[in-house]
Amino acid sequence: MELSEEDLRLVNALQISPRISWSDAGAVLGVHATTLAARWDRLKATGAAWTTAHLMGDPKNMCLAMVDIDCDMDLRPDVVTALAELPEVITVEEAASNRDLTLTVITQDLDQFSTSLLPRLKEIRGLTKYHTSLCTRIHTSGYAWRLNVLTKGEQQALRAMAGPESANPSAPDAIVVPLPESHLALIPFLSRDGRASAAEIARALGRHPATVQRQLGRVLNSRMLSFRCEIAQKFSGYPITVQWFANVPAGQHEAAATELRSIRNVRFSASTTGRTNFTMIMWLRSLAQVMEMELAIQQRIPGIELVESVVMLNTAKRVGWMLNPDSTATGTVVAPYGELLPETA
Numbered sequence: 001m002e003l004s005e006e007d008l009r010l011v012n013a014l015q016i017s018p019r020i021s022w023s024d025a026g027a028v029l030g031v032h033a034t035t036l037a038a039r040w041d042r043l044k045a046t047g048a049a050w051t052t053a054h055l056m057g058d059p060k061n062m063c064l065a066m067v068d069i070d071c072d073m074d075l076r077p078d079v080v081t082a083l084a085e086l087p088e089v090i091t092v093e094e095a096a097s098n099r100d101l102t103l104t105v106i107t108q109d110l111d112q113f114s115t116s117l118l119p120r121l122k123e124i125r126g127l128t129k130y131h132t133s134l135c136t137r138i139h140t141s142g143y144a145w146r147l148n149v150l151t152k153g154e155q156q157a158l159r160a161m162a163g164p165e166s167a168n169p170s171a172p173d174a175i176v177v178p179l180p181e182s183h184l185a186l187i188p189f190l191s192r193d194g195r196a197s198a199a200e201i202a203r204a205l206g207r208h209p210a211t212v213q214r215q216l217g218r219v220l221n222s223r224m225l226s227f228r229c230e231i232a233q234k235f236s237g238y239p240i241t242v243q244w245f246a247n248v249p250a251g252q253h254e255a256a257a258t259e260l261r262s263i264r265n266v267r268f269s270a271s272t273t274g275r276t277n278f279t280m281i282m283w284l285r286s287l288a289q290v291m292e293m294e295l296a297i298q299q300r301i302p303g304i305e306l307v308e309s310v311v312m313l314n315t316a317k318r319v320g321w322m323l324n325p326d327s328t329a330t331g332t333v334v335a336p337y338g339e340l341l342p343e344t345a
Contacts, residue, residue, distance in 0.1 A: 003048060003235045005149070006031070010039055011049050012147040014229035016155060017162035018051050018194050019220075028157045047328030048232050051194030053165070053187070053225040054090065054319050054335060057106035057138070061176055063113050064106055064135035066272065066279065067121075068099035075126025076100060082124045084317040087336040088117050092317040093241070095310050099131070102243070102310070106336060110134070133274035139257030140269045142319065143228040145283070147236065148264060165194075165220045165227040177222040183215045184337070187225065191320060192333050194227050230318065233327040238265065238283035241312035242290055244297070245276040247305040253278065259300040265293065276307050287311070 003011075013025050022033035022040075029036070043049040057064040071079040076094075083103060084092045091104035107113040121130055150158070159166075185205060189196045198213040205212065219225065233239055248256050253271050256278065260266050265282040272279055282293060294306055315323055320335030 001046065001048070003043075007039065007043060007048070008147055008149045008235075010036060011043070011229060011231050012150045013154075013158055014040075014049075014051060014195075015146050016150075016158040017166055018227045018229050019163055019165055020158065020161055024161050025158075028154050028161070047324065047330065048235055049230065050321065050329050051227070051229045052192070052319060052321060052333070053190035053194045053227045055106060055187070055224065055337075056176075056226050057090075057135075058176070059135050059137060062106055062108060063110050064104070064138070064270075065113055066133045066135065067103040067105055068095075068131045069101035069103060069121075069127060070129040071100050072126040072128060073100070079124055079126045080316050082127075083121075084322060085334060086117070086120060087320075087334055090317070090320050090335060092315070093312045094314040094316070096313050097310055098308065099310075102312070131274075133272045133276075133279070135270045135272055137253070137271040138268075139253070139271070140261055140266055141226060142230070142267050143226045144261075145267050146264070147231070163220060165225070167223070176224050177218075179218060179222055179224060183219055186212070186215060186219050187337055188335075190219070190225065190227075191335050191337075194229070228319075230321070230329075232323075232329065233283065233315070235327075236283060238285055240284040240287060240289070241267075241281065241315065242284055242293070243279060243281045243310045243312070244294075244306055245308045245310075246278045246280070246297075247276050247307060248278040248301065249303050250277075252301070252303060256301045256304060260297075262300075263293070263296065265289075278304075 009029055013029060022036045026033040026036050080092060080101065083089050088107050089103050089105050093102050095102050105117060107117055121127060186201055189201045189204060198216045199209050202209040202212040257269055260269050260280060265284055266280060267283055268281040270279055271277060290309060297306065298304060314325065315327065317323060320333050322330040322332040322334065324330055
C-alpha cells in the first residue's frame with residue numbers, strides 16, 4: 001500500500017487543523033467534502049493515519065520522564081508487551097544502542113512516578129535495569145511536525161480556520177484551565193479519535209448533545225490536551241527515528257530550541273535532568289542524514305555538545321496508540337486518564 005499525493009495533502013491539512021470541518025478543508029484543498037471524508041475513513045481503517053488528543057505532560061503540571069530499559073534478550077518481546085500495556089507508558093521504542101528500550105512516561109507528579117509506576121516496572125519479568133531522565137521543559141512536540149506538502153497559501157488558510165485545540169499547548173504563556181469531573185469523561189473519546197463530535201460522544205456517554213457540545217468547547221479551550229494528526233512513519237517519507245542526547249549551557253536552552261524549530265525533521269525537543277541536559281528526536285529520510293543533521297545542529301547551536309545519538313529500531317507504542325511492526329496503527333489505545341487527573345470536588 002502507498003499513499004497518494006492527495007492522501008498526504010489531507011494528512012497535512014489535519015496536522016495543521018485536526019478538527020477542521022470537511023467543508024472547510026475541501027474549500028482549501030479543492031476537493032468535495034464527501035470525498036475527503038471517505039478518504040479519511042480509508043486512511044483510518046488501514047491504520048495509515050489517525051487523529052488523537054493526549055494529556056500534555058507539561059512539567060509545570062505533570063511529570064514527564066524518559067526511561068531507558070535493559071532486558072533479557074530472550075524475553076524482550078514479552079517486556080515490550082508488558083510495558084506497552086501500562087497506561088502511563090505512552091511511548092515504547094526499541095533502541096539500537098546503549099539501552100534495549102526507551103520509554104516516554106507521564107505521571108501526575110514525581111511521587112506517583114516513584115511510588116506507583118516504578119514498582120510495576122520492577123515486577124516485569126525480564127526487565128533487568130532502568131535509568132530515568134526527567135523532563136524540565138518541553139520545547140517542541142509531535143503536534144508541530146508537518147509533512148509540508150501543501151503550499152504556503154494553503155497552510156496559511158488552514159491555520160486561519162484552526163480552532164483553539166490547534167494552539168501551541170507548550171507555549172511559555174500557555175495556561176492549563178482545570179476542568180470539572182463531568183468534562184474529563186470526554187478525554188478518552190478524544191484520545192481514540194481527535195475528531196470525535198459532540199453528538200458521537202453524547203451517544204456513548206448517554207448525555208444530551210447540547211450539554212456535551214458545551215463541555216467539549218471547554219475541553220478544547222482548556223490547553224489540557226495536545227491534539228495531533230499522526231501518520232504511519234513508513235508513509236511519511238522519513239522512516240528513520242534518531243534521538244540525540246546533548247549538553248547545552250543552561251542559559252542557552254531557549255535559543256537552542258528556537259533554532260531547532262527551524263529544522264523540519266524535529267519531532268521533539270526538551271530540557272532534561274541526568275547525564276545530559278537536552279534531548280531532541282528527529283525523523284530522517286536515511287541513516288546518511290544522521291551526520292548531516294549533527295553538522296547542522298552544531299552550526300546552528302554554538303556550544304552544544306552532542307554526547308550520544310540513538311537510532312530506534314521499532315516503535316511499539318506512540319503516544320498511547322499501539323502500532324504494528326510496519327508502523328501502522330492497530331486501533332488500540334492504552335493511555336492514562338484517571339491515573340493523571342487530580343481529584344476533583
